[in-house]
Amino acid sequence: MTSATILVRALRDPASATALDAAGWTALLTVARAESLIGTLAHRLADIPLPPAVSPTLADARASAETVGRQALWEAEMARRALAPLGVPVILLKGTAFAAAGLDPSIGRSIGDLDILVPREAIDQVESALKAAGWEWVKDDAYDDAYYRRWMHELPPLIHKDRDRMIDVHHTILPMTARQTPDAGALVSASIALPDGLRILAPADMIVHAACHLFADGDLAGGLRNLWDVDRLLRQFGNDPGFWSTLAERAALHEMERSVHLAMRLSAHLYGTPILQGAPRLTLFERLIVRRIQARDGWGRAPHPFTRLGFYIRSHWLRMPPTMLARHLWTKLRKR
Amino acid sequence: MSRHVAMLRVGPIAFRVGSAWKGPTDALRRLYAGYPVPAVPDFTVRLEPQKRWRRWIAPSVAIRGDYQFVGAAPLSLAHGLLAAEMGMNLQMALGLRRYLLLHASAVERDGRAVIMTGHSGAGKSTLAALLSERGWRFLGDEFVLVDLVTGQLRPFPRAVSLKNEAAAVMRAEGAGDRLLFSLDDTPKGRITYLRPDDAAIARMDETARPALILFPRFGDAQAVRLVGPAEVFVRLTQASTNYVTLGEPGFDALSALVRDLPARAIDYPDGDSAVALVERLWAELAR
Amino acid sequence: MTDQPNDDTAGPAFDARASRRGMLMLGAVSASMVVTIRPALAQTNVSVLACEIPVPDPARAGSFVAADGSLVEPNTPGAFPPAPRPLTGEEVKTILAGGPGPAGMDPQAAQAYTRYIEKLQNGMSGFTCYASLQNPRG
Amino acid sequence: MLWRADPPRARRLVALDGLSLIYHRPSGMTHVVAPPMPEILDALGEGPADVADIVSRLAARFDIADPADAEAVVSARLAELAERGLVFAA
Numbered sequence: 001m002t003s004a005t006i007l008v009r010a011l012r013d014p015a016s017a018t019a020l021d022a023a024g025w026t027a028l029l030t031v032a033r034a035e036s037l038i039g040t041l042a043h044r045l046a047d048i049p050l051p052p053a054v055s056p057t058l059a060d061a062r063a064s065a066e067t068v069g070r071q072a073l074w075e076a077e078m079a080r081r082a083l084a085p086l087g088v089p090v091i092l093l094k095g096t097a098f099a100a101a102g103l104d105p106s107i108g109r110s111i112g113d114l115d116i117l118v119p120r121e122a123i124d125q126v127e128s129a130l131k132a133a134g135w136e137w138v139k140d141d142a143y144d145d146a147y148y149r150r151w152m153h154e155l156p157p158l159i160h161k162d163r164d165r166m167i168d169v170h171h172t173i174l175p176m177t178a179r180q181t182p183d184a185g186a187l188v189s190a191s192i193a194l195p196d197g198l199r200i201l202a203p204a205d206m207i208v209h210a211a212c213h214l215f216a217d218g219d220l221a222g223g224l225r226n227l228w229d230v231d232r233l234l235r236q237f238g239n240d241p242g243f244w245s246t247l248a249e250r251a252a253l254h255e256m257e258r259s260v261h262l263a264m265r266l267s268a269h270l271y272g273t274p275i276l277q278g279a280p281r282l283t284l285f286e287r288l289i290v291r292r293i294q295a296r297d298g299w300g301r302a303p304h305p306f307t308r309l310g311f312y313i314r315s316h317w318l319r320m321p322p323t324m325l326a327r328h329l330w331t332k333l334r335k336r
Numbered sequence: 337m338s339r340h341v342a343m344l345r346v347g348p349i350a351f352r353v354g355s356a357w358k359g360p361t362d363a364l365r366r367l368y369a370g371y372p373v374p375a376v377p378d379f380t381v382r383l384e385p386q387k388r389w390r391r392w393i394a395p396s397v398a399i400r401g402d403y404q405f406v407g408a409a410p411l412s413l414a415h416g417l418l419a420a421e422m423g424m425n426l427q428m429a430l431g432l433r434r435y436l437l438l439h440a441s442a443v444e445r446d447g448r449a450v451i452m453t454g455h456s457g458a459g460k461s462t463l464a465a466l467l468s469e470r471g472w473r474f475l476g477d478e479f480v481l482v483d484l485v486t487g488q489l490r491p492f493p494r495a496v497s498l499k500n501e502a503a504a505v506m507r508a509e510g511a512g513d514r515l516l517f518s519l520d521d522t523p524k525g526r527i528t529y530l531r532p533d534d535a536a537i538a539r540m541d542e543t544a545r546p547a548l549i550l551f552p553r554f555g556d557a558q559a560v561r562l563v564g565p566a567e568v569f570v571r572l573t574q575a576s577t578n579y580v581t582l583g584e585p586g587f588d589a590l591s592a593l594v595r596d597l598p599a600r601a602i603d604y605p606d607g608d609s610a611v612a613l614v615e616r617l618w619a620e621l622a623r
Numbered sequence: 624m625t626d627q628p629n630d631d632t633a634g635p636a637f638d639a640r641a642s643r644r645g646m647l648m649l650g651a652v653s654a655s656m657v658v659t660i661r662p663a664l665a666q667t668n669v670s671v672l673a674c675e676i677p678v679p680d681p682a683r684a685g686s687f688v689a690a691d692g693s694l695v696e697p698n699t700p701g702a703f704p705p706a707p708r709p710l711t712g713e714e715v716k717t718i719l720a721g722g723p724g725p726a727g728m729d730p731q732a733a734q735a736y737t738r739y740i741e742k743l744q745n746g747m748s749g750f751t752c753y754a755s756l757q758n759p760r761g
Numbered sequence: 762m763l764w765r766a767d768p769p770r771a772r773r774l775v776a777l778d779g780l781s782l783i784y785h786r787p788s789g790m791t792h793v794v795a796p797p798m799p800e801i802l803d804a805l806g807e808g809p810a811d812v813a814d815i816v817s818r819l820a821a822r823f824d825i826a827d828p829a830d831a832e833a834v835v836s837a838r839l840a841e842l843a844e845r846g847l848v849f850a851a
Contacts (some may be wrong), residue, residue, distance in 0.1 A: 051376065064433050081846070299354055300380060301382070564778050566779075570658065584773065584786065587782070591775045646826055648797070656795040656838060658793040659790060659791070660792070660793070
């Protein structure tokens with residue numbers, strides 16, 4: 001059950017796809033759809049010769065990604081208009097942030113709900129301004145909103161009454177129940193303004209955020225796309241002066257060293273991200289994760305819901321102390 | 337891997353249907369015998385047991401695939417063919433980007449087509465099947481595909497799903513030998529699948545120019561009413577599953593269609609009067 | 624037209640229109656002069672599928688459901704085993720409205736399952752179904 | 762309060778029998794509008810304006826059917842357009 005390797009290979013080395021036969025193409029397209037990477041793949045393969053049965057599908061995927069990107073930016077603009085009078089920083093997260101800033105992961109990327117980060121103290125104002133502008137609770141009455149507010153890192157999801165689009169308003173990037181406590185204030189104060197006044201996380205924080213998603217639900221779902229984001233961001237920012245030492249500092253500040261370290265190693269293994277010389281030698285645990293992340297057959301099926309392997313990975317991850325290896329890598333990175 | 341596989345192309349769209357059971361794919365192969373068999377599909381449909389152990393005990397068929405509907409209820413294995421058809425419809429409805437998709441039926445004559453759309457049960461399927469027995473070429477009974485660049489219709493001649501007594505109407509027309517499967521007690525009542533005639537299948541890659549839009553409604557006394565272009569536009573957006581997703585090319589295609597074509601709503605009490613009405617409006621109006 | 628899907632959207636406001644002589648009608652304060660096209664999926668066969676909500680989400684299969692709707696370890700005292708079958712949208716609607724749960728289901732368990740459903744987040748199985756109950760679209 | 766609209770090139774407009782279809786490129790949304798919506802959007806093509814300015818821009822081109830109520834009605838129309846994102850506070 002590891003057909004997703006066909007997708008990883010095509011993303012990493014587009015020319016390799018020219019060797020595929022009909023069955024290979026079928027599996028590649030199916031897996032790419034299932035992993036929400038079809039638009040990304042379509043852009044990666046834009047310049048190689050494609051079989052006539054394949055190119056329309058990839059052209060559709062590019063068109064589709066364009067629509068998705070435009071809609072995401074429009075939702076961001078609607079939120080901007082609703083929140084501008086408050087004068088609080090509004091930070092776009094994930095896919096919408098990549099699209100708004102024109103960052104490499106946004107090319108062909110699928111984007112779901114609009115995720116924004118605002119200072120915790122502004123959350124009530126933000127909530128009422130959004131409601132005044134037509135957003136409403138997805139679940140109105142019976143729902144236990146105290147639970148959400150107390151334990152989650154976001155407001156309960158809101159949906160716009162006319163546009164049917166959801167917004168998630170976060171005040172930090174991990175649930176309050178998580179062991180790590182990212183420094184939300186630092187995320188906000190280091191954020192970067194875009195020309196229209198909306199903001200994005202600083203590059204290093206963006207990578208920390210992408211990494212913390214890998215284990216956020218403990219199920220590694222969407223791992224290939226998540227790591228593709230990490231790969232593209234590291235390639236895009238990796239040559240900026242001081243980037244690697246800033247990344248190390250920010251990962252430490254947000255108590256996410258272990259996640260960031262793991263994300264970098266996995267992304268280097270899967271996508272060849274140039275982080276250190278040579279491909280990393282994976283630990284047994286890391287190999288298990290890689291296997292899990294790529295578990296998808298040629299019909300797009302993931303292995304059956306969370307089996308013991310999943311539980312094992314999760315509990316192992318929760319117990320595992322930062323390893324010597326991690327410290328070693330960080331030390332080297334800081335010196336880069 | 338799915339144990340049983342059927343591959344088929346309908347007009348410009350190729351499907352791969354995988355099934356945990358033999359029944360649904362066998363039925364598909366019989367219903368669609370002679371349709372082109374593609375090498376690489378546009379869409380994959382999977383018919384799977386809802387739970388693994390339920391492949392054998394009271395099997396319930398979950399409809400999954402490239403695009404799936406999270407809360408979809410499974411069907412019984414006796415309705416496996418319906419599940420396969422719904423799975424293909426779902427891919428079209430949720431995944432198609434290459435054409436503007438209208439939930440409508442269409443028939444063609446002399447290279448020009450009439451598009452018929454309306455609520456489920458308005459009779460658009462039966463009317464298209466009926467017209468195709470009376471000198472028209474059948475283009476499709478469920479989805480009409482409008483080319484985003486040329487505005488031409490691409491035929492999508494799937495098997496016609498006839499509800500309840502519509503099968504008897506088609507039998508009376510002499511199409512009995514193409515009524516291949518009947519499923520009782522489906523969520524939509526009794527469904528009988530009619531295989532399109534040979535010409536519809538042989539000419540599935542031959543486009544047609546849209547010439548008339550009709551909103552048929554079965555049940556009332558015969559009547560014809562003018563439908564204004566803005567209203568036609570809004571109604572067709574509501575009959576399209578991908579209009580909003582297509583963005584500007586969808587707007588261009590649909591606004592051109594609406595601007596250029598005459599449209600009428602027609603009521604009819606029975607098949608004969610419907611056919612007569614279509615012929616009359618065709619002669620008077622078709623562009 | 625009386626048989627149209629969009630009667631409610633194409634209201635009398637549209638009778639107001641600019642005449643060719645350059646007269647501009649502004650309409651009434653309370654009238655509406657814009658109809659925005661919304662996605663229309665309900666027209667397809669999707670609509671004949673009654674939606675269902677698995678409890679718990681298959682990704683957490685095996686978890687028990689506590690009275691407050693949270694998912695807990697299997698066999699936690701006071702918590703209920705997974706629902707024997709997914710709940711239908713119709714059943715959830717009934718329970719939410721204070722009505723009885725499905726026949727044969729422990730009422731307290733039904734209540735716990737409903738609490739769980741209320742906490743569904745986007746991306747979890749059944750969310751679309753739940754959201755559509757909350758925001759019925761024509 | 763000053764109102765602003767995207768420049769005309771952000772919209773495609775198709776006139777149909779007294780009504781207009783507007784495809785708004787930034788949002789990807791389609792609106793079916795009646796007068797005076799296209800006229801208000803055109804008026805804002807000259808630059809941001811408050812309600813009084815918009816009314817006078819309209820009056821320069823058209824006979825206004827009910828001039829006494831014009832500002833109240835145009836305000837209501839602007840609110841509708843703003844809800845759809847077709848106009849916004851400058």
